Amino acid sequence: MPNYPILALTGGLARFASRFFRDGFRPRYEVGEWLYQCYVVGYQSLPLVGVTGFIMGIVLTLQSRPTMAQFGAESWIPAMVGLTIIREMGPIITALIFAGKIGSSIGAELGSMRVTEQIDAMEVSGTNPFKYLVVTRVLATTLMLPMLTLLADAIALYASYIGLNMRGVTTLALFVNNILGRLTFGDALPAFVKTFFFGFAVGLIGCYKGYYADKGTEGVGQAANSAVVVSSLVIFILDLVAVQITGLLGLN
Amino acid sequence: MLLMLPGPILTSKPAPTAAATPGAAAPSAITPTSLTAPAETVLTVEHVDKSFGDNHVLRDFSLALRRGENVVVLGKSGSGKSVLIKCIIGLLLPDRGCITVLGQDVAGLSHQQMDELRARVGFLFQSNALYDSMTVRENLLFPLRRHWLQHRRAEEDALVRQVLDDVGLAQTADLMPAELSGGMRKRIALARTLILRPDIILYDEPTTGLDPVTSREISHLIRQVQQKYNASALIIAHDMSCVRLTADRVALLLDGCCYAEGSYAELAARPDPRIHEFFA
Secondary structure, rough: OOHHHHHHHHHHHHHHHHHHHHHHHOOOOOHHHHHHHHHOHHHHHHHHHHHHHHHHHHHHHEEEEEEEHHHHOHHHHHHHHHHHHHHHHHHHHHHHHHHHHHHHHHHHHHHHHHHHHHHHHHHHHHOHHHHHHHHEEEEEEEHHHHHHHHHHHHHHHHHHHHHHHHOOOOOOOOOOOOOHHHOOHHHHHHHHHHHHHHHHHHHHHHHHHHHHHHHHHHHHHHHHHHHHHHHHHHHHHHHHHHHHHHHHOOOO | OOOOOOOOOOOOOOOOOOOOOOOOOOOOOOOOOOOOOOOOOEEEEEEEEEEEEEEEEEEEEOOOOOOEEEEEEEEEOOOOHHHOOOHHHHOOOOOEEEEEEEOEEEOOOOOOHHHHHHHOOEEEEEOOOOOOOOOHHHHHHHHHHHOOOOOOHHHHHHHHHHHHHHHHOOOHHHOOHHOOOHHHHHHHHHHHOOOOOOEEEEEEEOOOOOHHHHHHHHHHEEEEEEEHHEEEEEEEEEOOOHHHHOOEEEEEEOOOOEEEEHHHHHHOOOHHHHHHHHHH
């Protein structure tokens, strides 16, 4: 098995995911811990996601303006930026930021709990650590990333509006109408749906890496690091799969 | 300082047996085949094997623990002491053999039955395993609430106060584990074990990483806990000072099996060089 680490990782993640679906929906339900994790994962990521979204929107607008102006297509900027952000940039950038912040934090937290025997202590205390630690975190990341993506999209679009007004004058109503006039459910819905999968991947991989961490403090560092690397890679792979599926459905 | 407060919430347990009283003559070596001793046997380990790949950690290991008795399992680092204790609490499954805790075969228990059994068996981890993200009070209440033992807020406060008094750290309830010294963390971990009033306490190297003075304090604390709660204790150790202070009986784990058994004085007096190297 050590000769095929990718296969070992894939198999391990598949088993971990199947255990999540097997154990996650049986009582005892850890509602309190899940709500706390939603707060940690969602609310505490707001500033970072907000700032990233703002910069993404304003930079995209300012960078595209000169080129669009050359073709006399400045009026298309809101629609172009809107589609880019809602379909691709918003979900993927937010997911990558989320993987960096939350994936690493989950990997390090669970890893340190593993090497300091806190997970064993939990089991001895009448608690299923998989449910208490893994299921709550994976559910929280799965539900919170779409919310954060919606927020990042909104902030990015507002930043785009500000960017447009830095070089010219556009009303908010015109800006919004311009975007909504070009946007369809086929653009927004698949982009929103895929963020659930991104969130699930970030939570599952972070938990997997932390839950099975070993080798003491070195293992904790490795868990945090590989949680981010693998999550980021899986996000891109899932995005590629999503593009293929929407293409097959005629939504591209 | 250990305060012997009368338990306002918990019912008191029967007085310790003579065999469990510190300073009393230690009972002769017990094997699972000679369980006719007068005190009730609360834990038996019979012919247990445990391997990790080619590493045979336990080979035909047998041991028994009586009510109110402190038994120390002594052995070198890496000899399988922690594996033994984790098999007893069900964190690891033995490859062969039978472990009976409070009359129940550990291998045959469902998750729920195992949880119920664990509520009666305390485990003090080598690394203390305090939850970093919780205060001392939350750490103490965690096992209480997770085992579905519902108490009113006032009762919980009284329980927390009592176990903190027992370990001499009454003022630490609102501190985080990171704010405590190594010895204090060990005491809090013991308090977390005591809050469920266990019948058996498993100590995994309770004095590892502590200075000699704190180590002695913890050893005395283990004795005081035995007296007050009449709990049986299985103590994994290689610190001879701790062994001398806490053991009613010592089982020497060598080559994966119980190589010798007896009181501290009996083993120290044996001429066998393999035993003698521990007591030299």
